[in-house]
Amino acid sequence: MSIPTELHDLSVAQLAAKLKSREVSSVEAAQHFLARAKTHQDLGAYIHINEDVTLAQARAADAAIAAGTAGKLAGVPMGHKDLFVTQDFPTTAGSKMLAGYQSPFDATMVTKLAAAGAVTLGKLNMDEFAMGSANENSAISPVRNPWDTSRVPGGSSGGSAAAxxxxxxxxxxxSDTGGSIRQPASFCGITGIKPTYGRASRYGMIAFASSLDQAGPMARTAEDCALLLSEMCGPDLDRDSTSLDHPAEDFTLHLNDSLAGLRIGVPAEFFGDGLSSDVRAAVDGALKEYEKLGAKLVPISLPRTELSIPVYYIIAPAEASSNLSRFDGVKFGHRAKDYSDLVDMYKKTRAEGFGDEVKRRIMTGAYVLSHGYYDAYYLQAQKIRRMIADDFQTAFQDCDLIAGPAAPTVAWALGGKSDPLANYLADIYTLPASLAGLPGLSVPAGFGEGGMPVGLQLIGNYFGEAKLLNAAHQLQQATDHHLRQPTGIAK
Structure with missing residues (x-):
């Protein structure tokens, strides 16, 4: 059976249909994508590949398809961010601290997708412990943007977006803590969704900031994200204390609903001086498309948008300083070779194992939690976080969805933002929804400076994923931005 040359151009939905009809075998699909991964190693997207494991999973998928017992994603190959632990592949979280670590169990996300028949191609590069906006903080290598390899792909899920x-x-x-699905999706011209906090299990996802971290899918279309998210969501109460007791849902059911009468809130704070003109033009074009589809644009205000940056960069480092204390060289991961006593081992192990950004956030977090500063910083940040969430609820009284840019600019050059604060400011539009625990997605909206992709961010109310995906799908039916592909990547 010959493999169609356009196999890698198929969406998840299209590929799943071909696999189900046995027009293409799972083994052939896996081999095809493994070959492409090898060809484009220069992008730095994959950091762990095990062909034997992948092909064994593909053969099992073919057998399930032949027996008529296959799940909806049977044979569909996909990669996992290296934040999700896996039995058959190393899990390093992009850090020297976990070099060579092999988990004895799979993360719930991995288990759920495998149960649906998905085949794991490998583990994907990321900012170390998910801390970053550019994927330059990986201890393995930076990831390059396929649209222009001199630019960043966004972070921390940059390896996933680039792949x-x-x-x-x-x-x-x-995974998305402060925008790490939505921002790289915008920079790389794909679709990515962060569901309502607690809808997707965090079990087996290496924690950065426990009250913010959330898993989600990244694909080229909203339809694909709907297929994947349907398999990923659902209660995991026995293993994840942050999991919501909310039933799983088929997010594909309402993709084709009409948008007539849909109220889309447009926050003034998302269109201020910090927004580049090229991004604004693309976002404005997408909003006009929604008006053509029957939606109504409603001016709204999210008055505490600017406060989301200091609030996030107090709360997230505080949680990180606690979560990362477990990486001490005692039970697993990196351990310093030369040390005089236990305390010296701790110090040297953590100094050697963690990168600069991780150390910066651990120290920031330890400071804001320390005696005398907890009330002044951490407690105040939590109060403002509640106010930010309340601002959204006030806005949703006048609209059904909120729309705006996913990032203030297109992807910048590698090394272009060496100042950490410049990177932090780039998260201004994605942080508010994360702090409120709301679902949000980025969908391709056009192109800006240098022909680089621009993403439109859509934010929904709690458990509003189906409405978000419906709106994104309808935009993709009316436009072709998501069909464009990087010109520098060989067929």
């Missing part, structure tokens, strides 16, 4: 954009995988898992 999907370069057609090295039809889909990938990502």
């Amino acid at each position: 999907v954009a370069a057609r090295l995988a039809p889909a990938a898992t990502g």
